[in-house]
Amino acid sequence: MTTAYLNGSFVPLEEARISPMDRGFLFGDGIYEVIPSYEGRMVGFDRHMQRLNQGLAAIKLGNPLSTDAWKTLLSEVASRNNGDYLGLYLQVTRGAPPIRNHRFPENCPPTLFAYAFDVHEPNDGDPTRATCYRVATTTDRRWRRCDIKSVALLGNVLHMMEGVDTGADEILLFNDQDELTEAAACNVFVVQGDSILTPPLDQEKLPGVTRNMLVDILRHEALPIIETPLTRDAVITADEVWLTSSTKEIAPVVAIDGQIVGDGRPGPIWAKTQALFAANRFSA
Ligand SMILES: Cc1ncc(COP(=O)(O)O)c(C=O)c1O
Known part of the structure; x- marks a missing residue:
């Protein structure tokens, strides 16, 4: 049984009720976060709180709780739900x-809701345990504030x-200039040589906590990470x-529109990078 927090x-969870007049229900007028919690430790908590504050400020809604109060509440949600690997x-x-x-x-008092769900045990860079993605591509038709x-x-x-209907697991989005923005529920990285x-971040993409942690970890290790526009051609080659994403960490893409990426398996740089991420996920 899942235990939820509501107001x-x-x-x-199945007894939690909100009013049909809730502006989240009527207008999609709200902000959310998903924070991984592994064996009782949250990943990227401060970064998620910073993005929550940015999102709430962007829609002119006050944060009803302090960062400490969120930590207490989310820890309580985690401890009231079973499972070592949770998404909060x-x-x-x-x-x-x-x-x-x-x-x-x-x-009008805001509505606060939180609950926990199971996520996969995170990977330490083992390609045999990786969840691989086959993706489609399309033109990004979302609104102009995807940073919120x-x-x-x-x-x-x-x-x-659109992706699922073609048999894919996710979909890469390209803007009208044919530059990669992100995926439907993830940010995207590519490897070219080393x-x-x-x-780069802008209002066309969510500033992913996992993305930003990874960029910082790679920079800290003096590895070659470049933020640059990527054309469709650069991505497919x-x-x-x-x-x-928070629930996937770093996931290898093995096919784009049915065309195999690399040799169709998680690549060597993925394995090293996911291992590096795993070693730093609680400190980055
Ligand atoms: C559109 C979109 N982009 C990127 C991400 C990845 O963000 P994060 O790493 O903070 O989970 C998500 C996560 O849900 C998303 O929905």
């Missing part, structure tokens, strides 16, 4: 005013289904392609 109480989901919406109106309501981790994910959902490349 001050811990309840069985949190969501803050602009609450449930009595009237549906696009304008922000006044004096909004709960309004319909654009991402429809892109994901160099690891990823697109890369030696390796990876997806990054």
Whole structure:
């Protein structure tokens, strides 16, 4: 049984109820985060809190809790749920005013929700245990503020289904200039020779916590990491392609639109990099 937190109480997830007037439900008016928790230790907690604050500021919604209060709450969510490897989901919406109106309501308490779900045991760079992805490609048709981790994910959902409908597990998105933005639910890295490349951050992409941790870890190790625009051609001819997200860490892409990447298996730079990430995931 999953235990959830909703507006001050811990309840069985299936008993958690919100109002249909909740602005998260009516407008997608809210921000969320997903934080991994491995054997009771959260990965990238401070970075997730920083992005939560940025997202809430971008939609002009105050953070209802201090960072310490979030830590206490999420630790409690983790400890009330079984499993050594959890994803901790949190969501803050602009609450449930009595009237549906696009304008922000006044004096409306936000809705706070958190729960835990199982994730795979993280990988330390073992290619035999890697979850590999086959991806499709398409034009990024989402809104222009993809840097905000909004709960309004319909654009991402429809892109994901575009991939799934062709038999793929994820989909790479390219903007109108044919430059890679990200994937439906991940950031993207490619390997060309000895160099690891990823697109620079802007409002077309989510500033992924995993992406940013990885960039910092690689820089700290003086490894060649370059933030640069990547054309479709650069991506499909890369030696390796990876997806990054909190629940996947670094995942190898083995095919793009049915074309094999490298030799169709997790590459050697992936193995080294995932091992490096594993060694630094609690300190980066
Ligand atoms: C669109 C999108 N990009 C990137 C990411 C990766 O972000 P993070 O590493 O913070 O999980 C996610 C994660 O859910 C996402 O939904």
